[in-house]
Amino acid sequence: MPPTMTALFGGAGPEWTTRRIPVPRPGPGQVVVRARAVALNNADAVMLAAADPSSGGSGEEYRAGFEFAGEVAAVGDGVGTPAVGDRVMGTTPGSFAQYVLADHRHTLPVPGGLAHGTACALPTGLLTEHGALAVAGFRAGRSVLITGATSGIGLIGVQAARVLGASRIIATTRDAGKGDLLKECGADTVVVTGERDLTRAVLDATGGEGVDLALDHVGGQTFAACLPATRTDGAVINIGRLDRPATTLDLDVLSYRHLRVQGVSFGFSRAAELGGVIAAAGRDLLPAVADGRIRPLIDTTLSFDTATEAAGRLRSHRAHGKIVLTVP
Secondary structure, three states: OOOEEEEEEEOOOOOOEEEEEEOOOOOOOEEEEEEEEEEOOHHHHHHHHHHOHHHOOOOOOEEOOOEEEEEEEEEOOOOOOOOOOOEEEEEOOOOOEOEEEEEHHHEEEOOOOOOHHHHOOOHHHHHHHHHHHHHOOOOOOOEEEEOOOOOHHHHHHHHHHHHOOOOEEEEEEOOHHHHHHHHHHOOOEEEEOOOOOHHHHHHHHOOOOOEEEEEEOOEHHHHHHHOOOEEEEEEEEEOOOOOEOOOOOOHHHHHHOOOEEEEOOOOOOOHHHHHHHHHHHHHHHHHHHHOOOOOOOEEEEEEHHHHHHHHHHHHHOOOOOEEEEEOO
16 A cells, blocks of 8 residues: 555535545454445535534534545554455445545445445445434335435335335425436335325325334424324434424324334544444345446436535535545
């Protein structure tokens, strides 16, 4: 490995800046991956704005990014797999760099034939959606509601639920033009939320009973509408807040339907727990990635040289799928 590398940093202004820094060396349980492609997430725009000193942000500099794919360049003590030369995809803070230091438990093998530019857009979606389904107690044969289903991870959720044997998948979108995409990904029923009441549409599609479980990526009143759309003894799991974090719930619905409501956020503070979530997602979903039943939707592929354009695209909320950067 070379002594220095290029990485993208936030905190100096409204955009990421490029910097040369030392290449990391792996400690026990860690790997260094020569990244070939990285993917943007909504959190990247939030962090960039929060650190921007020109608009009241903290001015604290940080290395950007969370998702990557490439080849293992070095391993630390105690790492059996992956090995040097293996192609991996994974998630860790500071992944917008030529060489990425990560916990070996936070990587997954890249199936043969899958391009790095596709693989890098998968880890967050796979672990989040599989993890949320597990928290909800999903089993084959259960029905699932997925809100905000045309988001980058929402589309992975639709495909994952289909692969795992959901009996019915109801997916929501604000854009009627995306209905065909959702059905191609595995949705049985598409609800355009600007045209129909979410709760009424789900109840109509389920004979008045509601779904067994709901995965909500939107928050706000969409989250509240998921409760009466979920059957008695069902589960409602909040994953994201594409709308807003605040909402007003009908506690009668919560109580009378005996619903279980939970939020999930699979962060990096509990490394072993996150490793278990990633391993379970890999075990259950990688075969479907390998044969093409699960694929991320890629909106745009750019490069480190055009990272400002990528950030602008992310902030515009017009991206249809994931934004990917190729690594020089």
